[in-house]
Amino acid sequence: MESYLLDWANLLLRWLHIVTAIAWIGASFYFVWLDNHLLKPEAPELKARGVDGELWAVHGGGFYNPQKYLVAPPNLPQHLHWFYWESYWTWMSGFALFTVLYLFNAESFLIDRRVHDWSAPAAIASALGFLAAGWLVYDQICRRFGHRKDGSIGNDGLVLGLIAVFVAFAAWAACQLFAGRAAFLIVGAMIATIMSANVFFWIIPGQKQVIADMRAGRPVSPVYGQRGKQRSVHNTFLTAPVLVSMLSNHYGMLYSHDWNWLVLILLMLGGSLTRTWFVKRHKGVNAWPLLVVVALMLAALLWLVRPAPPVAAAGSAAPSLAQVQAVVTQRCVMCHGAELAQKGVRLDSAEALRAQAPQVYQQVVLQRTMPLNNATQITEDERALIGRWVQGGARP
Numbered sequence: 240m241e242s243y244l245l246d247w248a249n250l251l252l253r254w255l256h257i258v259t260a261i262a263w264i265g266a267s268f269y270f271v272w273l274d275n276h277l278l279k280p281e282a283p284e285l286k287a288r289g290v291d292g293e294l295w296a297v298h299g300g301g302f303y304n305p306q307k308y309l310v311a312p313p314n315l316p317q318h319l320h321w322f323y324w325e326s327y328w329t330w331m332s333g334f335a336l337f338t339v340l341y342l343f344n345a346e347s348f349l350i351d352r353r354v355h356d357w358s359a360p361a362a363i364a365s366a367l368g369f370l371a372a373g374w375l376v377y378d379q380i381c382r383r384f385g386h387r388k389d390g391s392i393g394n395d396g397l398v399l400g401l402i403a404v405f406v407a408f409a410a411w412a413a414c415q416l417f418a419g420r421a422a423f424l425i426v427g428a429m430i431a432t433i434m435s436a437n438v439f440f441w442i443i444p445g446q447k448q449v450i451a452d453m454r455a456g457r458p459v460s461p462v463y464g465q466r467g468k469q470r471s472v473h474n475t476f477l478t479a480p481v482l483v484s485m486l487s488n489h490y491g492m493l494y495s496h497d498w499n500w501l502v503l504i505l506l507m508l509g510g511s512l513t514r515t516w517f518v519k520r521h522k523g524v525n526a527w528p529l530l531v532v533v534a535l536m537l538a539a540l541l542w543l544v545r546p547a548p549p550v551a552a553a554g555s556a557a558p559s560l561a562q563v564q565a566v567v568t569q570r571c572v573m574c575h576g577a578e579l580a581q582k583g584v585r586l587d588s589a590e591a592l593r594a595q596a597p598q599v600y601q602q603v604v605l606q607r608t609m610p611l612n613n614a615t616q617i618t619e620d621e622r623a624l625i626g627r628w629v630q631g632g633a634r635p
Contacts, residue, residue: 242579248339256332263325264478270322271475275521277307289313310459311449319450323443330435337428341421342366351418351612365416366425369409373429374436376405385469390462392469399476406430406480406507411500418612419494423503427484430477437470475518479510491608492544505540509533546605557631558624560589566624567592567599570615589635596633599625 277292285293291309295302341348345359349366385398409429413422445463452459483506487493493502512529519526567586573579576587584598585591592599602609603617604626610617628634 245339252332252336256336259325259328259332263329266322266325267475271518272521273305310461311453315453323438326435326438330431333431347611349417349421355416369425369429370432374433377402377433392465395469407504410503414500419499420488423484423487423494427481430481434474434477437474441470442467476511476514479514480507483507483510491606495606495608496544502544505536509536558628560635563625563628566621570610570617593633596629600629
């Protein structure tokens, strides 16, 4: 019953997480696109009102005319739409999902004793520490290198470079401590925490301060808008790395590689460069060389993580089904039997094993993702035995 309820929690939280993430990312991408397509107004009345840029668009049978004010309009409307609950609910649902899937199952999902042998409480504390430390380090980078003494924005190129170095180090460190699948997810969750914290600690408070100053008749400082814009731009470049790190835990060929930290870094860098190309394209800048770089990186990744088929011993015959069943019973049936059939896969009978032979070959021999974190200590000889059986036609 507990497993059944956890499955429902997993489904509902994942559903909520995906929907809110779509809303947040969509809004973020839209406003970056909008900023890069605004045109200086020509109408005198718009200039007189302080409009800095405008755009005409058509969608859904209607015409829209968004306008951006350099600081704020002279007469601020009482009703304002805020874009922050998309961010907050994405983070809250993601953290809840992380708790249900990984923290409650730390022994199985966080820990791989071949990588680092430690206790479940220590692994849980370290995973949470990654989320907190990520924000603290990132925020200090922005404060120390991205703000001038007068409060305005400094050299953001340097800031982005330091952030990239920090994220790369975090990816390496996570892969030295956690199971590969968990490491990729933790790095993604760390970056997502940075993004949501940007909204919570900087973007929304800055906007609220501007509104409070306007309604109180105080001078409005442009610094709040500049800092909010800085963090918002950072978020748009961090989105692709978060998404690829979250998706990667479905692909064992990535996180099970000996150099999984390098695989993760290259994937995240490719995502950021692709997003950079889109931003530059919206500005009318020719940035096609970025896509060439991304294509070369992907080609290198395809070569790096390519499966290496097991080499059968010279003259060795395909093993019998009984030999394979002995290995599967010892290493796999505890999670894929009648009482517990993870992912709906059963391997506790000859018929079921033969039916699942291609999937077993893929997961156990080629990608080497099963058993999960090699919890049952399957040997290389046993993997090779299964491989020879499948290659020999999975005969009874």
